[in-house]
Structures are given as structure tokens and as C-alpha cells.
Amino acid sequence: MTTAPVRSPYALAEQLEGWLGDPHDPANPFSFARLGALDRAERFPAEACRRLDELGLPRWFVPEALGGALRSAEELSLIIRTLGRRDFTVALAHTKTYLGAVCAWVAGADDQARRLAGRVLDGAVVSLALTERSHGSDLLAGELTAVPAGPGRHRLDGEKWLINNATRADLVTVLARTDPKGGARGFSLFLVDKSQLAEGSWQAMPALPTHGVRGADISGISFTGAEVPADALVGAAGEGLEIVLRGFQITRTLCSAMTLGMADQALRIGTGFAEEHRLYGRPLAELPQAGRVLAEAYADLLAAEAVSLVATRSIHTLTGEQSVVSAVVKYLVPTIGDETIAAVRQLLGARAMLVRDHADGTFQKIERDHRIVGIFDGSTAVNLNYLVNQFPVLVRGWNAGLADTAGVEAAAGLDTEVPPLDPGALTLYARSGCSVVQSLPAAAREVSRRAPGTPLAALAERLLGLAGELHGELAAHRPSARQVPERAFALARDYTLLYAGAAALHLWLHTPSGRWSDDGWPEAVLTRLVRRLTGEPDLDDEDGPALDRLLPALRRQHAAGRLFSLLHCDLAEAGRPTTEEGA
Structure with a gap:
């Protein structure tokens, strides 16, 4: 790869896409045909991962302050998105090292973090071992123990199960029970170097x-x-669970990039089919029903991207609120991704089920692979419950009008660089609530000022009204540690949609309008989000115009072979560094 990181995250993604080569060349280890064949044979994509090592990609798993190339979560997000667009198995296998190392980046001692950084830069694979066969995502029930074994040493006994890269990893970050009574302070983290363990003291369990x-x-x-x-101890004894949850605030947010990559490729396959397949003498894409399916899927993908972009940059600019934001992202983006992929499946019909005879079987692989995104790093239910637990702070923040305006503007202003991450600012609860949502009243006013009398201004006002109603219901909720009513989960779901609408508006407001490839995108996105919030049926005469205007942008981006994204624009083209500038 290059000897220094490319400054533009999107330019880095495009450069990586070029390095991955032609996805339709069967001789390319990153081709859909080769990767699909490995999947059917249930074989690990070793050659592809080795090529990524040779490209120097592990440098983006190490923060720049520790000698790596990673300057922002936005860079890593676009790398993950690009790999996920090509093949999720490769993306999951290779970027797992960042997940395995993130606890050391968040809370490890300086010398420990630097040693680990050196190992990762040398190509070591790192895994994160949290879950156990009998307890699933209930980390407080973990039985693997770490007990003192002489001066300055601990002895590990037990097993971790359903772990990505547990066999391949050189180092494993292990959550262990250090207090027999357990509890929130009863667990600690250990960075275990397999090569330093006594022979026979550890064993890889069979692949599942x-x-x-x-x-x-x-x-x-x-x-x-x-x-x-x-x-080997990461952070202080008894802080293991807290460190994991703080690390999850980064990795749960980054999971959105996996969805964006796979949903992009699924929509690309569907759009390609709709362009090539003819019915009644016309391309399927030009028929009203098929065109509407594509436009709705594209609008939903852009909504997910708006959430991902703002949330990922918020890791740096609104760090203390990331406990809420990461739960929003981890629920909403994979959920939208599942729905987008399902919509494309209906368009493809039987071709969606073929394992090799249409688009190299890539669509059916995407549909299978994507289902895991909503499960790891906290399932859908776990993340919604995490939001339910923070209803009181969200209500207080909304009622008081609390908002870090500068942090929101920096998160939504895509033409500005984010500041370095301060891991110490990650907290288990967002004490002031969620600024992206709580600054919605000011955003709605600004939209009305800039675009008075437009459908977008009307949608912003409608969203603001729904926000007031929702926070009223959140305030009426009475917390219960044991029995969370179904209605509370529905309210949490609605809050994630509210965040999506607010994020879209902030992006439109705080990124120069000349940046967008299609300035009508927020109307289409908000139209879909408001319908989801209200449960009202789509109305062609009201919703159709915004979606119809979006379809040409989708077809242009498909023809150009680029990401289906908000990131294409004239200003980005003018400001993108050349290969020589980024080298």
C-alpha cells in the first residue's frame, strides 16, 4: 500500500477498490466467482486475506498515535464498506483484528498498546473472545475464570465459543471472571499471546x-x-465489562459499514438486472413498479448511510454520547439493510436463489451473510434495550434543549476533518442525551429559512412534531429491570428513526450544497422515514415525486460503477488527492 494514509477517507476507499481489481475476472482472488466458490466449499479466503496483508491494510487497524495509519473511524468505516461490498467473509475475517485490539486502544497501558500495535503492524491476527456456549450474549454469566497464580500472574480456565478467528488468531483478548461472585466489577480483560502459553494449556475448538x-x-x-x-491485563482488574462496552461504542458503529457494503452490492445486482432485462419492449427499470422498488431501496440505503456517516464521525466529535448513538446505529442500519436486500430479492425473483448462475451467486451469499450483522456486538434486542435504559437522559436532554452544536456541525460537515479520538471520553451513559436529535428544533428552523415553502421544510416540521410526541411517550415510560414492555421496544425503534431523520437534515445543512450529486435526496429520505415513524401507507401522489427524482441518480451511479452513496460530488472530485499526493 502507500507509505502514508490518504487524507480523504473516500479517496482511500476508491483506491482500495482499485487495488482489489476486477470483480468479474475469475483469475482475481477478489473476484465474485472465486470468493463464491470458496463459500460453497466452506473454505477460508486465505489468499485474499494474505493479499490484504501485502497491501498493508493492517496499518489501518492501528491508531496513528501508535505508529499505524488510522486517523479516524471514518477511514476504517469506508475500508470495511469497500471490503464488504466485495465479500463479507473477507471483510469480517480481516478487520476482526481491529475488534480484537480495540479494548487495548481504549484502555490498555501505553506500553501494552504499543507492543500490540507492533504485532498488528507485523501481520498478527487478533481476536475478541467474549461469548460462551451456555450464556450467549449474557456476558455477566461468563464462567471462564482468571485466578492469581503466583506473583504477577493469572491462570485462565474455561472456554469461549462462537468466536471469529479464534483458531487463526495469534493473540486473543479474553473476558474472564476474576471475582467468583461476578457482577459488573467481577470481570477483567486479558490480552493473551498464544505463542507464550505453555504447551497443552490451550486448545482450538473445531470450526462451526x-x-x-x-x-x-x-x-x-x-x-x-x-x-x-x-x-496481559487490559486496564484495571474488574473493569473488563466496562472496557468491552466502551469498545463496542466504536465497533457497533463501524458495523454499519458492513451493511452499507453488502446492501450496495445487492442493489447493484438488482439495478443491473433491471437495466438489462426487458419487458414490454422496455428495460425493467423504466417500468413504474420496478422503478419504484429501486428508488425506495436507494432512499433507504441513503438513510442508512446518513446515519452511518454522522454516527461514525460522532465517535470523535460527540464521544460522550456514543453509548446512545452506537445502539441506534447497531439496531437501525442492519434492520434497514435486511429490508433493502429483501426488496431487491423480490425484484430478482428466482435469480436471487441461484448459487452460481446469476451474478456468480453473489446475491444469495449477501442475503445469507448479512443476517449476522444484526447479531454480533450486541443483537437487535440488546441494542433496543440499551436505548430503553437511557430514556430518562434522552427526555431530560430534549426538554432542556441540550445540544453540543459544534459537535453536531463537525459530525455532519463532511468537508471537515474530525479531531483525534479521546478514548477516555467514552462513557457508559450519555449524561446529556443525544445532540443530533436534541438539535432538531434548530435544524427544522434553519431548513425553513433556507427552503421556505418546500416539501423538505414541511417534512422537517412534521419530523419535529413527531419528535415532540415521541419524547412525551418516552417520559411516560416507567423503567423496569426485569419486564420491559413491548411498547418500550417500539418507542426505542421510533427513536432510531428520529435520529436518522435528524442526521439527514444535519448533513444537508452542514455540508455545502454543491457537494451533493443530487440535492433532492433529503426529501426522498425523510419521506420514507416519516412513513416508517407514523405507520401511514405510502401515497403515490405525495411520495412519488421525491422518489422519482431519485431514480436517475441511482442509474447514473450504477452506470459509473461507483458506490451508491451521498459522497459523490463535484467538490469531492476537485478535492480528491491523486495517487501521488496520497502516496
């Missing part, structure tokens, strides 16, 4: 067959009297 990502190393690891030194 899975419905999606069939070639991935989804396995487990067991320890029997495995002794680790004092410097």
Missing part, C-alpha cells in the same frame, strides 16, 4: 458450520491452567 460466511473461522478456544503475565 454456519448459514452465512461459510468460509469464516467461526470456532472457539479453551484454556486449562493457561498462565499469563501481569502485563
Whole structure:
């Protein structure tokens, strides 16, 4: 790869796309045909991962302050999105190292973080081992123990199961019970170097067959009297669960990039079919029903992208609110992705089920693979429940009009660089609420000032009215630790849609309008989001014009072979560094 990172995250993604080569060349290890064949054979994509190592991609798993190339979560997000667009098994397998290392980046001692950084830069694979066979995502029930074993050492006993890269990893970050009584302060994290363990003290567990990502190393690891030194402890004893949850605020947000990559490719396959397949003497894309399916899928994908862009940049600019934002993203974006992929499946019909005879079987692989995104790093229910627990702070923040205006503007202003991440600012609860939502009244006023009397201004006002009603219902909710009513989950779901609408408006307001390839996108996005919030049926005479205006942009981006994205614009083209400038 280059000797220095490209400054523009999007330019880095385009450069990576070029390095991956022609996806339709069967001789290319990153081709759809080769990767599809590996999936059918349930074989790990070793050659593709080796090529990524040779390109130097692991440098973007290490923060720049530790000698790596990673300057912002936005860069890593676009790398993940580009890999996910090509093949999710490769994306999951290769970028798992960042997930395995993030706890050390967040809370590790300086010398520990630097040692790990050196190992990652040398090509070491790192895994994160949290879950166990009997307890799933209930981390407080974990039984793997770490007990003192002499001065400055701990002995690990137990197993972790359903772990990505557990067998391939050189190092594993392990959550272990250090207090027999358990509880929130009863667990600690250990960075375990397999090569330093005594022979016979650990064992890789067999790989597990899975419905999606069939070639991935989804396995487990067991320890029997495995002794680790004092410097294996990440953070302080008893802080393991808190560190994991703080790390999740980054990785849950980055999961949105996986959805965007796969949904982009699914929509690309559907659009290609609609352009080539003719019915009644016309391309299917020009028939009203098919065109509407494509436009709605595109609008939903842009809504997911708006959420992802603002939330990912918020890691740096609204760090103390990321406990709320990451839960919003981790629920909403994979959910929209599932629905988008399902809509394209209906358009493709039987072709969606073919494993090799249409588009190299890529669509059916995407549909299988994407289902896992809503499960790992906290399932849909876990993230909605996390939001339910923060209803009181969200209501207080809304009623008080609390908002970090500068943080919102920096998160939504795509032409500005974000500041370096301060991991110490990550907190388990967003004490002031969520600024992106809480600044919605000011955003709606500004939209009305800039575009008075337009459908977009009307939609912004409608969204603001719905926000007031929703916060009223949130205020009426009475928390219960054991029995969370179904209505609370529905309110949490609506809050994620409200965040999406606010994020879209902030992007439109705080990024110069000349940047957008199609300035009508926010109307289409908000039209869809408001319908989801109200449950009202789509009305062709009201919703149709905004969606119809969006369809040509989709077809242009498909013809150009580029990401289906808000990121295409004249200003971005003028400001994109050349290969020499980025080298």
C-alpha cells in the first residue's frame, strides 16, 4: 500500500477498490466467482486475506498515535464498506483484528498498546473472545475464570465459543471472571499471546458450520491452567465489562459499514438486472413498479448511510454520547439493510436463489451473510434495550434543549476533518442525551429559512412534531429491570428513526450544497422515514415525486460503477488527492 494514509477517507476507499481489481475476472482472488466458490466449499479466503496483508491494510487497524495509519473511524468505516461490498467473509475475517485490539486502544497501558500495535503492524491476527456456549450474549454469566497464580500472574480456565478467528488468531483478548461472585466489577480483560502459553494449556475448538460466511473461522478456544503475565491485563482488574462496552461504542458503529457494503452490492445486482432485462419492449427499470422498488431501496440505503456517516464521525466529535448513538446505529442500519436486500430479492425473483448462475451467486451469499450483522456486538434486542435504559437522559436532554452544536456541525460537515479520538471520553451513559436529535428544533428552523415553502421544510416540521410526541411517550415510560414492555421496544425503534431523520437534515445543512450529486435526496429520505415513524401507507401522489427524482441518480451511479452513496460530488472530485499526493 502507500507509505502514508490518504487524507480523504473516500479517496482511500476508491483506491482500495482499485487495488482489489476486477470483480468479474475469475483469475482475481477478489473476484465474485472465486470468493463464491470458496463459500460453497466452506473454505477460508486465505489468499485474499494474505493479499490484504501485502497491501498493508493492517496499518489501518492501528491508531496513528501508535505508529499505524488510522486517523479516524471514518477511514476504517469506508475500508470495511469497500471490503464488504466485495465479500463479507473477507471483510469480517480481516478487520476482526481491529475488534480484537480495540479494548487495548481504549484502555490498555501505553506500553501494552504499543507492543500490540507492533504485532498488528507485523501481520498478527487478533481476536475478541467474549461469548460462551451456555450464556450467549449474557456476558455477566461468563464462567471462564482468571485466578492469581503466583506473583504477577493469572491462570485462565474455561472456554469461549462462537468466536471469529479464534483458531487463526495469534493473540486473543479474553473476558474472564476474576471475582467468583461476578457482577459488573467481577470481570477483567486479558490480552493473551498464544505463542507464550505453555504447551497443552490451550486448545482450538473445531470450526462451526454456519448459514452465512461459510468460509469464516467461526470456532472457539479453551484454556486449562493457561498462565499469563501481569502485563496481559487490559486496564484495571474488574473493569473488563466496562472496557468491552466502551469498545463496542466504536465497533457497533463501524458495523454499519458492513451493511452499507453488502446492501450496495445487492442493489447493484438488482439495478443491473433491471437495466438489462426487458419487458414490454422496455428495460425493467423504466417500468413504474420496478422503478419504484429501486428508488425506495436507494432512499433507504441513503438513510442508512446518513446515519452511518454522522454516527461514525460522532465517535470523535460527540464521544460522550456514543453509548446512545452506537445502539441506534447497531439496531437501525442492519434492520434497514435486511429490508433493502429483501426488496431487491423480490425484484430478482428466482435469480436471487441461484448459487452460481446469476451474478456468480453473489446475491444469495449477501442475503445469507448479512443476517449476522444484526447479531454480533450486541443483537437487535440488546441494542433496543440499551436505548430503553437511557430514556430518562434522552427526555431530560430534549426538554432542556441540550445540544453540543459544534459537535453536531463537525459530525455532519463532511468537508471537515474530525479531531483525534479521546478514548477516555467514552462513557457508559450519555449524561446529556443525544445532540443530533436534541438539535432538531434548530435544524427544522434553519431548513425553513433556507427552503421556505418546500416539501423538505414541511417534512422537517412534521419530523419535529413527531419528535415532540415521541419524547412525551418516552417520559411516560416507567423503567423496569426485569419486564420491559413491548411498547418500550417500539418507542426505542421510533427513536432510531428520529435520529436518522435528524442526521439527514444535519448533513444537508452542514455540508455545502454543491457537494451533493443530487440535492433532492433529503426529501426522498425523510419521506420514507416519516412513513416508517407514523405507520401511514405510502401515497403515490405525495411520495412519488421525491422518489422519482431519485431514480436517475441511482442509474447514473450504477452506470459509473461507483458506490451508491451521498459522497459523490463535484467538490469531492476537485478535492480528491491523486495517487501521488496520497502516496
